Amino acid sequence: MPRLEVLGWWFSPFAPSTLPRPQALVGGLDPAAREPVLRYLRAGAVLVTFPEPSFCRFDCGVDDMGTRDLTDGTYVWPEGLAHYVERHAVRLPEAFVAHAVARGGEVAKFRRPKAAFGLYDRAPWLRWALAQGACPDLDGFEIPDDEVQERIRADLGPVPHAAILLCRGSTREVVLDIGDGALELRQLRAGGRVPQRFAGWQEWPVAGAVPRDVASPQAKTGPAGLVGLRPERKKGGVPMDAFLAGLRKQHGLDGEPGSGSKE
Numbered sequence: 101m102p103r104l105e106v107l108g109w110w111f112s113p114f115a116p117s118t119l120p121r122p123q124a125l126v127g128g129l130d131p132a133a134r135e136p137v138l139r140y141l142r143a144g145a146v147l148v149t150f151p152e153p154s155f156c157r158f159d160c161g162v163d164d165m166g167t168r169d170l171t172d173g174t175y176v177w178p179e180g181l182a183h184y185v186e187r188h189a190v191r192l193p194e195a196f197v198a199h200a201v202a203r204g205g206e207v208a209k210f211r212r213p214k215a216a217f218g219l220y221d222r223a224p225w226l227r228w229a230l231a232q233g234a235c236p237d238l239d240g241f242e243i244p245d246d247e248v249q250e251r252i253r254a255d256l257g258p259v260p261h262a263a264i265l266l267c268r269g270s271t272r273e274v275v276l277d278i279g280d281g282a283l284e285l286r287q288l289r290a291g292g293r294v295p296q297r298f299a300g301w302q303e304w305p306v307a308g309a310v311p312r313d314v315a316s317p318q319a320k321t322g323p324a325g326l327v328g329l330r331p332e333r334k335k336g337g338v339p340m341d342a343f344l345a346g347l348r349k350q351h352g353l354d355g356e357p358g359s360g361s362k363e
């Protein structure tokens with residue numbers, strides 16, 4: 101089955117992962133490519149529709165970025181991707197830009213693939229974003245479930261925090277939301293490292309940071325955690341609703357409190 105190459109999947113502060121932050125991808129799009137790229141992004145055919153709209157990660161006030169994924173038979177992207185290019189000057193992979201420009205911004209006729217598990221291939225997107233230094237270094241971190249959160253809370257004791265965002269069992273580290281978007285990385289063990297504070301995700305270390313001119317997609321496949329917190333399953337036969345639920349999670353639209361809007 102030919103797979104569709106994912107574009108425009110973003111980090112969400114409501115479900116932190118190794119997906120790229122678009123803020124780290126501002127600038128660098130060839131001005132002559134902008135118009136055809138925008139037209140191309142808007143000309144895709146609808147592949148799937150999600151129940152909840154995506155929201156702009158730049159907090160620009162646009163919180164209905166559409167609910168659909170569009171495709172041209174080669175790539176697949178959320179319909180809100182054009183907004184990032186148009187409003188926030190976000191750059192996209194050079195191969196896609198060349199693809200859109202070569203077609204003059206027009207999507208050629210193609211046979212629309214059936215939405216099926218395994219159709220989406222996000223590895224190229226992640227490789228590219230990693231090489232651009234846009235992915236937070238969160239290898240091995242997971243979103244704790246309720247039970248794990250409870251245990252962490254007991255270990256934290258009186259440490260003030262607004263939310264427990266992530267944990268990494270191997271190092272007994274947790275990432276706390278300490279209010280106003282600020283983060284704290286704390287080790288839950290006696291004699292552990294001094295807690296580190298970050299004003300926000302923009303200060304968090306990026307994964308696989310290398311100078312851009314030496315970065316090549318092949319060379320920088322990065323650490324094992326590259327493909328994110330929810331590795332794709334290889335088996336088929338997953339019911340459509342599970343497939344869509346997985347996609348929603350990857351889009352940060354998984355119905356967790358606050359995940360569907362920025363308020």
Ligand SMILES: [Zn+2]
Nearest residue numbers: 156158160162
């Ligand atoms: Zn925006």
